[in-house]
Amino acid sequence: MSSASDTICAIATPPGRGGVGIIRISGSEAYTLALSLTQRSELTPRHAHFCSFFDHQGEPIDSGIALFFNNPSSFTGEDVVEIQSHGSPVVMQQLLHELCRSGARIAEPGEFSKRAFLNDKIDLIQAEAIADIINASTDIAARNAHKSLQGAFSDYITDLLARIINLRILVEAGIDFPDEDIEFAHTDAVQQELRALITLLKTTLRTAQIGQIIQSGITVALIGAPNAGKSSLLNQLGGLNKAIVTDIPGTTRDTLDTSIDIDGIPFTFVDTAGLRDTTDTVEQAGIAKALDLIDSADIVLFIIDATTLTNDTYRTDELLSPALSERLTARPFLAVINKIDLSTTVPPSIPDAIDVVSIAAKHGTHLDLLKRRLIHIATGADSTENALSARQRHISGLQGTLDSLEYGLEHFLTTRASELLAEDLRRAQDRLNEITGLFSADDLLGEIFSHFCIGK
Structure with a gap:
């Protein structure tokens, strides 16, 4: 043993x-x-x-x-x-x-x-950063992990902890010494510090979420009718002729993927079988996989052939069968109007989509615009600079801390009960301590380190 x-x-x-x-x-x-x-x-x-x-x-x-x-x-x-x-x-x-x-x-x-x-x-953050450096798949992911190894993320948490502890001291002093005329917990200063901490935590949380995306990557499903240009887009994005492209509907029957680095984020694009009603057993199996990918992918691109469009506006059920349309619109998707080089009409609006981007995949037209839109959808920002290398565990801890502070502010504003605020601040402190490993259960440590290399 x-x-x-x-x-x-x-x-x-x-x-x-x-x-x-x-x-x-x-x-x-x-x-x-x-x-x-x-x-x-x-x-x-x-x-x-x-x-x-x-x-x-x-x-x-x-x-x-x-x-x-x-x-x-x-x-x-x-x-x-x-x-x-x-x-x-x-x-x-x-x-x-x-x-x-x-x-x-x-x-x-x-x-x-x-x-x-x-x-x-x-x-614990620095320990996890070692594994993140080893597993980094892009330059930015490696740099972010190295910053965490050097203590950048830990410094964020330490600063937050210090401010929460100072606020606890103020609040609990008013509770423990009521006869000393200490009324810190009933001043605007406490509210202001709470609000400032909440704002700072939201910023840190968003930065950590972007860092997690950079570390883990994004899966993008290419969905659409046969011959919409999904395979051409995959080939253009990957810079390789991985997917077979023909004018014959149903050429793609299984999923095919390619990975590229966009602004430091590893994106995996997955080509799928064209969505249509068919009696072909093999093609049906491919369509079933495409529909499953709609549910599991981080982002869905609905590729539409511009040469088939004549109206100013389209609902999704006008472009796909009702059953397929219902499956697609069950989650947010980005509409991509392809083959604009072969069409003279103005690209229509697709109200069901979160946005519409027009491209000519075969020639690479407007692919930079598509990539920028993907970055924004994935991160909520136009840049991945200053992101923190983070994991879901860190994000859950930051979210728990934020929830405790927001509960504390709500309790304080509605009840003026310093005891409730003090308890919420204690919980916020504990959640931050879990991130750095100051308080960590043995089973959590075992799970974290079990994913490392043997020699690390």
């Missing part, structure tokens, strides 16, 4: 062959194990030592670099040794075998970062 006092080891480099492979060791016996592995009498902290690595019988395994970081001046806060050898999977496994034979155990996923958190080297 694993224990936090065990000395742990793991490969810290990606699986497979490479020029260099790194094994990380952490724990009270890390230094002793490294001396045994290298057959050296000492390792100077923070110095690179070129040496050979030996098995328990004294036979050389490989040669490379050994680096020792003594506690508490290490990533985990424990004694840490990094062994850098040639990146052969065979060599890596031999070195791990010798370390485990001498008393170490293989680290659990994320255990190095978990120990850093438990030893107060990083907070």
